[in-house]
Amino acid sequence: MSARILEGGLTAALILMGLALIGATFRIIRGPRAQDRILGMDALYLNGMLIAVVFGMRSDSDLYFEAALVIGMLGFAATVALAKFLMRGEVIE
Numbered sequence: 001m002s003a004r005i006l007e008g009g010l011t012a013a014l015i016l017m018g019l020a021l022i023g024a025t026f027r028i029i030r031g032p033r034a035q036d037r038i039l040g041m042d043a044l045y046l047n048g049m050l051i052a053v054v055f056g057m058r059s060d061s062d063l064y065f066e067a068a069l070v071i072g073m074l075g076f077a078a079t080v081a082l083a084k085f086l087m088r089g090e091v092i093e
Helices: 002-030 034-059 063-088
Strands: none
Touching: 002 034, 034 063
């Protein structure tokens, strides 16, 4: 009984995060300003990381959690670099 509830909850989470990925992609494509595009990219990597975590829960594999960690670190670094570029016009001083 509880395994079916968990499976249904994970499936619902994947569907909703897939919709969030579509919304973030729309924001990246149609963002009127560069700041909106960076926020869309931030939401995109965050949702991708969470999808990897949910896949890891469904498959009971540690590999997905490690992939989510790498996605999170690279996404954070990219967001900080792009925000710094928008503020100062250069990334490396």
